[in-house]
Amino acid sequence: MNTTTSTTVNPRPHSGDMDPPQIEVSVVMPCLNEAETLGTCLAKAKQALADHDIRGEIIVADNGSTDGSIEIAEQMGVRVVRVRDKGYGNALMGGIAAARGRYVIMGDADDSYDFLEIPKFVEKLREGFDLVQGCRLPGGGGTVMPGAMPTLHRWLGNPLFSFLVRHMFGAPIHDVYCGLRGFTKRLYDDLGLRCTGMEFATEMVIKSTLFRESIAEVPITLHPDGRREQTPHLRTFRDGWRTLRFFLMYSPRWLFLMPGMMLILVGLLGYGLALPGVRIAGAALDAHTLLFASLAILLGYQSVQFAMFAKTFAIAEGLQPSSPKMDRLYRWVTLERGLVVGLVSLLCGAGLLGWAVGIWWQQDFGRLDYARTMRIVIPGFTLTALGVQTVLSSFMLSILGMSRR
Secondary structure, eight states, rough: OOOOOOOOSSSOOOOSSSSSSSSOEEEEHHHHHHHHHHHHHHHHHHHHHTTTTEEEEEHHHHHOOSHHHOOOOOOTEEEEEEOSOOHHHHHHHHHHOOOOEEEEOOOOSSBBBBBHHHHHHHHHHHHSSSEEEEEEEGGGGGGGOTTTSOOOOIIHHHHHHHHHHHHHHOOOSSSSTOOOOEEHHHHHHHHOOOOOOOOHHHHHHHHHHHHTTTEEEOOEOOOOOOOOOOOOSSOHHHHHHHHHHHHTTOOOOEEEEEEEEHHHHHHHHHHHHHTOOOOOOTTOHHHHHHHHHHHHHHHHHHHHHHHHHHHHHHHTTSSOOOOOOHHHHHHHHHHHHHHHHHHHHHHHHHHHHHHHHHHHHHHOOOOOHHHHHHHHHHHHHHHHHHHHHHHHHHHHHHHHHGOOO
C-alpha cells in the first residue's frame, strides 16, 4: 500500500453521537452499463472492508443499466438503488441519500480506481477530516499507469483545472477531477449540492473549500479503464467547458469583479490622458478617446454591479458563505446611500449636458466646435448613465439582500 500523504485544512474531530452508527462506511458506486467491470470493483470493495474490519455496506446507484449490471450487483449481495433521473450527479445523490454509514466512499465502477485503497480514505476520515480527496497526478503523489489517462487530460486538462480550483477558490488539492474520494455524511447533508451532472464532484470540492471544511488529499493509483465494449462517459471538450463554466459561475470575483475593475481603470486612464489632450508618439488623444474610455467605464461598472448581485444571491441561497468583508460592505452600501450617490451623479451629468445645450444655444443652434463640446457631452452622458445605473442597482441589491435581514 502506498504511503499516505495529506494536505490539511483545519482538521477537527467528529464527535458525533455517543453511539456511532452500526455501519461506519458506505461505498457508493454510480453505474450505467458497467457489467464488464462492476463485479471486479465490488469484489475489491468487499475485500477492503473485510481485510480491515470496517463495518460497511456497498451501494450500486444504477442510472438505467440494460446490460445486466443490476443482476451482477444483486448476485454479489450488495444494495442496488435505482436512480431514474439521468446524470452522474443524480446517480450519486440517489446512492448517497440511501447510504446509512457515517462516512461515504464514492468511486466509479469502471475498474480505473482500485477500491482496495479504501482504508486510506477511512483512516483520514477517522482522523477528523470532512473530505478526503484522492489524487492520481504526480503533483499530489499519485500515479497514473500507462494508458490510464488520455494525454490531453493528463498534461493539460486535469493540471489546468486543478490549478484554477487552487487559485480561484483556495482548494488544497492537486486533482479536482478524481472521482475516488471519501466524506462524512454530515458534510454531504450540509453542503446541499445541486449539480446533477459531472460537475457534482467539482461542486463538492469548491463548496467544501468555501465553507472551510477540513480537507485531506491522499495519493492513489489510476489504472486503465477495464471496459472494452462500453465507451467512456467523459467527453473531453464538452466536459472541460462545463467545468470552466461552473468555476466562473461559482466565482463572481473572477467572472465579474476583476474584469470590471480592469475596465474601469482603463477608462479612468483614458480620461486622464484625453481630457488634457495628451499626445503619445504623435497620436492626439481627444474626443474619440473619451468615447472609448466612457464605454470601458460603463461596461466595467456594470460588471462590478453584477459581481455584487451574484455574490448577494449566492450567499442568500447558501451557495457561498458570508464573510466579514461582505458584511461590512452591506453595512456601508445601503439603498439610501446608493440613491444619494446615484442622484448626485445624475444631476452632475445632467448639468454638463445642459451646459452643452447652452453652448449650442449661444451658437443659435448652428454648427459646434465638436472637439470642445464633446469634452462636455461625453462626460455628461457617462455621469448620467452611471447615476441611473446606481439608482437601479441599489434597488436591485436591496431586493436580493432582503433575506439577509
